Amino acid sequence: MNQRKLLDLLPRLTPILAVLIALLVGAVMLALLGTNPWEAYRALFIGAFGSTNALADTIVKATPLLFVGLGICIAFRGGVLNIGGEGQLVTGAIAATAIALSVPNWPGWLIVLVALLAGTLAGAIWGGIAGLLKAHFNVNEILSTIMLNYIAVFGMNYLLRGAMMDPLQIKLGSFTPQTARLPRVADLPRLIPTRLHLGAALAVILAVAVYILLWRTTIGFRIRTVGKSLRAALASGVRTKRYMALSLVLAGAFAGLGGAVEVLGLHHRMFTDGSAFGFTGSAGFNGIVAALFGQLHPIGTIPASFLLGALLTGANKMQRMMQIPSALIGALNGLIVLLVVGSEFLRRHRIKRTQSPESERAKTSAEEEEA
Amino acid sequence: MSWSIIIGILSSGIRLATPYLYAAVGETIGQLSGVVNLGVDGVMLMGAYIAFFVALSTGSLSLGLIAAAGMGAIFGLIMAFISVTLKAEQGISGIGLYLFGLGLSTFLFGITIRNVQTIDGFPDLAIPGLSRIPVIGEIFFQHNILVYVAFALIPIAWFLLNKTPFGLRVRAVGQNPEAADSLGVNVGRVRYLTVTLGGMLSGVAGASLSIALLNTFQQNLTNGMGFIAVALVYFGGWRPVLVFAGALLFSTVNALQIWLQVAGINVPSDVALMLPYIVTILVLAAMAKRRVNAPAALNKRFERGES
Amino acid sequence: MNKVLAGFVLVALIISSMAIIGLADTFKVAFVTPSTINDSAWSQSMYDALVTIQNEMGKDNFQFVYSENMFVISDAAAAIRDYASQGYNLVIAHGSQYGGSLVDIAPDFPNTAFAWGSTANTFSDQGITNIFSYQPYSEQGGYVNGVLAAKLSETGMMGVIGPIETGDAKRYTEGFEAGVMATNPDAKVSVTWTGSYSDVSLSAETARTMIKAGADVLTGTSQMVIGAIGVAKKEGAIWFGYDVDQAPLAPQIVVSSVIVDWTVALRPMIAAIQSGTMGGKVYDLTLANGGLKIAVNAEGLVGKTIQGIINGDIVVGE
Numbered sequence: 001m002n003q004r005k006l007l008d009l010l011p012r013l014t015p016i017l018a019v020l021i022a023l024l025v026g027a028v029m030l031a032l033l034g035t036n037p038w039e040a041y042r043a044l045f046i047g048a049f050g051s052t053n054a055l056a057d058t059i060v061k062a063t064p065l066l067f068v069g070l071g072i073c074i075a076f077r078g079g080v081l082n083i084g085g086e087g088q089l090v091t092g093a094i095a096a097t098a099i100a101l102s103v104p105n106w107p108g109w110l111i112v113l114v115a116l117l118a119g120t121l122a123g124a125i126w127g128g129i130a131g132l133l134k135a136h137f138n139v140n141e142i143l144s145t146i147m148l149n150y151i152a153v154f155g156m157n158y159l160l161r162g163a164m165m166d167p168l169q170i171k172l173g174s175f176t177p178q179t180a181r182l183p184r185v186a187d188l189p190r191l192i193p194t195r196l197h198l199g200a201a202l203a204v205i206l207a208v209a210v211y212i213l214l215w216r217t218t219i220g221f222r223i224r225t226v227g228k229s230l231r232a233a234l235a236s237g238v239r240t241k242r243y244m245a246l247s248l249v250l251a252g253a254f255a256g257l258g259g260a261v262e263v264l265g266l267h268h269r270m271f272t273d274g275s276a277f278g279f280t281g282s283a284g285f286n287g288i289v290a291a292l293f294g295q296l297h298p299i300g301t302i303p304a305s306f307l308l309g310a311l312l313t314g315a316n317k318m319q320r321m322m323q324i325p326s327a328l329i330g331a332l333n334g335l336i337v338l339l340v341v342g343s344e345f346l347r348r349h350r351i352k353r354t355q356s357p358e359s360e361r362a363k364t365s366a367e368e369e370e371a
Numbered sequence: 372m373s374w375s376i377i378i379g380i381l382s383s384g385i386r387l388a389t390p391y392l393y394a395a396v397g398e399t400i401g402q403l404s405g406v407v408n409l410g411v412d413g414v415m416l417m418g419a420y421i422a423f424f425v426a427l428s429t430g431s432l433s434l435g436l437i438a439a440a441g442m443g444a445i446f447g448l449i450m451a452f453i454s455v456t457l458k459a460e461q462g463i464s465g466i467g468l469y470l471f472g473l474g475l476s477t478f479l480f481g482i483t484i485r486n487v488q489t490i491d492g493f494p495d496l497a498i499p500g501l502s503r504i505p506v507i508g509e510i511f512f513q514h515n516i517l518v519y520v521a522f523a524l525i526p527i528a529w530f531l532l533n534k535t536p537f538g539l540r541v542r543a544v545g546q547n548p549e550a551a552d553s554l555g556v557n558v559g560r561v562r563y564l565t566v567t568l569g570g571m572l573s574g575v576a577g578a579s580l581s582i583a584l585l586n587t588f589q590q591n592l593t594n595g596m597g598f599i600a601v602a603l604v605y606f607g608g609w610r611p612v613l614v615f616a617g618a619l620l621f622s623t624v625n626a627l628q629i630w631l632q633v634a635g636i637n638v639p640s641d642v643a644l645m646l647p648y649i650v651t652i653l654v655l656a657a658m659a660k661r662r663v664n665a666p667a668a669l670n671k672r673f674e675r676g677e678s
Numbered sequence: 679m680n681k682v683l684a685g686f687v688l689v690a691l692i693i694s695s696m697a698i699i700g701l702a703d704t705f706k707v708a709f710v711t712p713s714t715i716n717d718s719a720w721s722q723s724m725y726d727a728l729v730t731i732q733n734e735m736g737k738d739n740f741q742f743v744y745s746e747n748m749f750v751i752s753d754a755a756a757a758i759r760d761y762a763s764q765g766y767n768l769v770i771a772h773g774s775q776y777g778g779s780l781v782d783i784a785p786d787f788p789n790t791a792f793a794w795g796s797t798a799n800t801f802s803d804q805g806i807t808n809i810f811s812y813q814p815y816s817e818q819g820g821y822v823n824g825v826l827a828a829k830l831s832e833t834g835m836m837g838v839i840g841p842i843e844t845g846d847a848k849r850y851t852e853g854f855e856a857g858v859m860a861t862n863p864d865a866k867v868s869v870t871w872t873g874s875y876s877d878v879s880l881s882a883e884t885a886r887t888m889i890k891a892g893a894d895v896l897t898g899t900s901q902m903v904i905g906a907i908g909v910a911k912k913e914g915a916i917w918f919g920y921d922v923d924q925a926p927l928a929p930q931i932v933v934s935s936v937i938v939d940w941t942v943a944l945r946p947m948i949a950a951i952q953s954g955t956m957g958g959k960v961y962d963l964t965l966a967n968g969g970l971k972i973a974v975n976a977e978g979l980v981g982k983t984i985q986g987i988i989n990g991d992i993v994v995g996e
Contacts, residue, residue, distance in 0.1 A: 158641035331474025337467030640871035
């Protein structure tokens with residue numbers, strides 16, 4: 001009995017095993033540089049979990065990953081590959097910023113509400129453009145969403161160095177491409193006295209909502225049907241193109257909301273350095289990684305986002321404490337991702353070993369259905 | 372519009388298209404066999420770095436080019452191992468590969484070369500005779516040797532994929548790996564070959580930047596080109612000729628927007644910069660009616676004995 | 679998964695500890711910057727300045743650490759806060775995108791001085807007293823380069839290649855254009871923005887297009903200009919540099935570079951902090967106070983001319 005329990009536990013441990021292997025390889029790299037790997041990894045850990053502030057930073061980093069990831073869960077399960085997270089985050093953020101700056105005298109809660117809705121809508125439209133292009137013009141969404149990312153960034157630059165530039169910047173003559181600070185009443189409330197803001201809680205609540213959407217509603221069922229098999233969907237009368245477009249709209253909406261939350265909860269103004277990455281921290285791409293690690297399940301995406309956020313936050317701390325070149329940190333991040341995703345093999349291999357082929361097939365498809 | 376302007380724009384477009392051509396053709400081959408590699412940008416950066424470093428240290432550009440191809444092949448092998456043998460989620464492993472390549476190339480540059488500098492890269496080679504043809508000669512036949520090779524890739528790739536047994540195997544593996552497997556095709560081996568080849572070409576794409584077109588290396592030299600290259604595969608519908616057309620289209624419009632800005636035409640710079648991306652989408656939309664056959668097994672793992 | 683996670687967190691909380699740096703007399707600086715310190719541009723110039731100060735004051739009296747590539751604002755904010763909490767005397771947030779973060783962080787650390795730029799805003803209007811700022815008057819350097827460019831250009835056409843039309847790049851470009859126009863009103867200055875600080879490929883192609891259009895003098899800002907410099911070198915156009923001395927990159931064609939000497943801001947800033955003023959001052963870097971310098975390339979046209987005059991190879995006028 002105990003042996004059985006251990007065998008069952010093993011597949012769940014393999015991602016952690018993979019992380020450890022990656023850290024081992026990284027340790028060799030660090031040692032070659034004359035850096036003490038133990039100290040470095042201790043820093044990694046402290047940076048992610050070692051204090052209330054660190055933990056708050058980890059969750060704050062994970063929040064946009066979760067928002068984007070939720071949209072990805074819907075999209076990928078709906079059979080559409082949304083790579084447009086970056087652009088959708090940006091359009092959502094710009095819309096929320098524009099709203100908040102234009103009605104500074106409204107009560108705080110109203111500004112927040114309208115701004116978040118505006119961000120959601122803007123992201124939905126940006127995703128919807130890709131949806132429309134796919135449904136009516138057969139434009140592959142990977143191409144359109146990647147192109148739309150760049151278009152969004154250039155549009156953001158145009159606005160931030162022009163119409164939306166902080167009047168103070170113009171007056172001072174520094175011309176920094178950023179907006180004025182948003183009205184303080186529109187700041188998302190902090191959950192505890194750190195950087196941790198309400199957005200994190202909102203994301204988790206929405207994760208549950210996405211689960212309900214995908215597995216407890218007709219729309220969700222149809223989205224997933226289209227994703228599983230276009231032929232089956234068509235046969236059962238589902239308008240596949242419409243649902244693919246809808247998936248892109250929803251994915252965009254979540255990412256747009258994520259962008260709005262980042263602005264209202266963390267940055268309190270919109271800014272650019274020419275690219276979107278300063279603002280998004282590549283959440284548009286990392287969110288995809290989080291969703292995939294979470295097995296494209298909204299609830300699974302929560303711990304996946306958290307751990308990815310922990311890795312990114314801890315890595316920064318490691319850089320600071322050990323004065324390691326930032327590039328090595330980036331390489332280490334990539335290595336960890338590669339090894340963790342590669343370790344999935346062990347998990348599946350373990351499952352295969354403990355079951356007969358027929359029941360395995362049945363179980364795998366049942367897992368996919370239920371998961 | 373004078374001729375010299377048109378010549379300038381088209382000739383610029385060809386130069387700008389070169390790295391995309393190498394990388395996109397490589398990715399096309401890999402995707403036709405069913406494997407998506409999103410790490411192309413990272414492989415390009417590693418290729419660019421090693422080409423520059425070797426050329427700088429040894430003085431030999433050819434050695435640098437070979438090093439880039441080798442490095443690209445190594446990274447391709449890594450991707451193949453993770454996607455084919457370990458059967459991992461291809462999207463994530465691609466992004467992991469990208470992050471790894473970006474970080475490693477920057478890191479190695481920081482400790483081996485340290486400061487930005489330029490070298491004398493592959494020179495421009497005017498093809499005797501052809502380069503003297505008015506207009507056409509200036510646009511097409513006064514380029515760098517790596518540009519010419521990129522162009523030659525297109526008919527080579529087309530031939531390889533459509534007229535050889537290997538090409539047939541690649542397509543079969545990408546469309547229906549179970550059937551191919553039952554006919555005795557080693558699915559894993561084919562995928563290893565295509566992904567490694569794709570990596571090699573991405574490495575050369577990077578070299579085309581660092582030791583031919585730009586003659587320098589810097590962190591993140593490619594600035595996201597690899598992802599555009601992947602997007603172009605979808606533009607081209609997995610057909611090398613159309614992928615090539617897409618790369619040229621995108622780059623020529625980019626050259627056009629540069630010219631617009633240089634000429635002082637009153638367009639906001641950000642709008643001009645958007646043009647290549649908007650036009651690419653519009654052109655693809657205009658081709659809506661054409662048939663696109665995605666490799667049916669794209670991004671799916673292949674397990675023997677599973678249906 | 680959740681249980682393991684909880685276990686990790688518990689272990690982490692037990693292990694966690696902070697080593698507060700305890701050296702009292704050493705002036706300790708932390709430097710956060712958005713690009714790499716070997717970018718031959720923005721970050722490198724500040725890094726070099728800090729090294730200069732360290733050599734002047736001695737390693738026992740002055741130490742600094744840095745976090746480069748902090749272009750993600752939330753990561754930079756975490757870094758700034760972390761350094762402040764470790765007791766650094768001065769935290770330099772070397773980027774105009776960091777201002778918003780400083781407003782949140784500075785009030786929590788009244789015993790730490792913060793500095794950022796390029797900007798003239800020290801947030802004193804919001805009651806914050808521990809933020810310094812610095813701003814180079816890039817337009818002055820641009821003007822000088824522009825005057826020289828107009829004088830040296832044979833075709834009367836110049837090109838400027840920039841990232842996006844904001845901040846220092848904008849000021850430098852406007853100064854350059856003004857300098858050119860003041861010297862040769864018939865000259866044409868073509869300004870192109872590549873939309874990114876790191877698009878080397880686009881900067882190279884822009885340089886080619888400009889040269890094809892007739893420009894024989896080029897200049898530009900940000901770390902991507904290495905692409906343009908390479909092209910200028912190949913085609914024989916002359917180059918005016920910005921941020922750091924770009925002569926080593928292409929000794930034959932670089933005439934001069936506008937160098938920002940951040941030590942002109944750092945020295946008084948450190949003195950102010952040591953005497954108790956933690957912020958509220960704006961440090962201008964100008965030609966007048968030496969914060970901006972023009973580095974003439976000894977190998978280039980101006981340098982060679984100067985040498986020739988000194989040698990007697992060139993006899994100047996009547």
